[in-house]
Amino acid sequence: MKIIESLSGAYMAFNVKVNQLVRGWAIGIMKDEVDLRRDLVRSDSLSQGDFVYFLLTVGNVLKDIGEKKDALQMYEESSSISESLYGKHHTITVTSMNNMATVMGPCEKAVDLFEEVIALYESKCGKRHASTAQAINNMAEVLLQLGQKEKALDLYKEAQEIQESLNGKKHPYTALYMNNMATVMRQLGQKREAFQLYEEVLQIREYLFGKKHPDTADTMHGLAGTLNDLGRKEQALEMFQEALTVYEILYGPEYAMAASARRHIVTTTEELGQKEEARLRTWRRSSMMLFKRSEHSNSFKIHL
Numbered sequence: 548m549k550i551i552e553s554l555s556g557a558y559m560a561f562n563v564k565v566n567q568l569v570r571g572w573a574i575g576i577m578k579d580e581v582d583l584r585r586d587l588v589r590s591d592s593l594s595q596g597d598f599v600y601f602l603l604t605v606g607n608v609l610k611d612i613g614e615k616k617d618a619l620q621m622y623e624e625s626s627s628i629s630e631s632l633y634g635k636h637h638t639i640t641v642t643s644m645n646n647m648a649t650v651m652g653p654c655e656k657a658v659d660l661f662e663e664v665i666a667l668y669e670s671k672c673g674k675r676h677a678s679t680a681q682a683i684n685n686m687a688e689v690l691l692q693l694g695q696k697e698k699a700l701d702l703y704k705e706a707q708e709i710q711e712s713l714n715g716k717k718h719p720y721t722a723l724y725m726n727n728m729a730t731v732m733r734q735l736g737q738k739r740e741a742f743q744l745y746e747e748v749l750q751i752r753e754y755l756f757g758k759k760h761p762d763t764a765d766t767m768h769g770l771a772g773t774l775n776d777l778g779r780k781e782q783a784l785e786m787f788q789e790a791l792t793v794y795e796i797l798y799g800p801e802y803a804m805a806a807s808a809r810r811h812i813v814t815t816t817e818e819l820g821q822k823e824e825a826r827l828r829t830w831r832r833s834s835m836m837l838f839k840r841s842e843h844s845n846s847f848k849i850h851l
Contacts, residue, residue, distance in 0.1 A: 615650040622647040653692035661686035680709040745770035764793035
């Protein structure tokens with residue numbers, strides 16, 4: 548057991564180091580390319596419009612890998628250039644503003660910017676439009692992080708109602724907004740309402756994506772937590788285990804949500820009076836997953 552645990556630790560340390568090196572290399576290349584294209588714009592070898600689209604694309608990549616500060620710089624520049632070229636109501640300008648607010652983090656400045664973005668989308672596209680719903684959802688996330696849970700829930704409901712009216716319930720964004728609603732309901736102590744909504748979202752996401760999908764696993768994780776809140780610990784344990792299996796297959800045992808699921812499995816099992824079984828189960832699972840290849844690939848994946 549000590550040998551395996553040592554190997555596991557060495558693998559995780561190696562994987563972390565590789566990811567750090569690859570992230571740094573990729574970010575450096577993107578920044579160099581932005582500088583190069585900025586020089587091309589100055590020499591009239593590249594149009595400002597093309598540069599705006601490139602900045603927005605790089606910003607999206609940086610946002611997706613968690614480099615929010617760098618992403619914000621890209622969005623600020625794309626927004627400024629786009630507004631000077633096309634005006635404030637242009638799609639690229641509003642999209643850049645929306646993305647700026649998304650990566651600012653929980654602050655009143657982000658809330659103010661989202662309010663402006665929502666007003667622009669409503670005037671440009673109408674209230675019942677997917678872009679409007681997405682901006683409303685994004686604003687709700689910021690309000691939730693600021694502790695304004697009731698306001699966040701109201702906005703999530705508004706986004707969900709708009710999206711459902713456009714595309715029906717069996718749509719990825721409708722399911723996302725419903726899942727967000729369930730999360731806030733649980734935080735507000737509305738356990739039964741959250742449970743019912745999580746169950747509905749799980750059915751939709753299994754229909755859309757299947758069981759082995761990160762969105763489905765996220766809903767399983769939320770549902771498991773709600774079952775735990777309701778005292779249905781055996782069912783919660785099974786659901787946490789199911790979510791953990793998906794996370795580890797897709798992302799490996801070091802993934803943050805996999806670690807969260809493991810902690811809940813240990814805690815829940817201990818509460819059921821099965822402490823040693825919990826420790827052994829999670830150790831065996833983690834050890835096996837370190838050497839299990841993903842069903843979707845013939846080799847370990849490196850996640851930026």
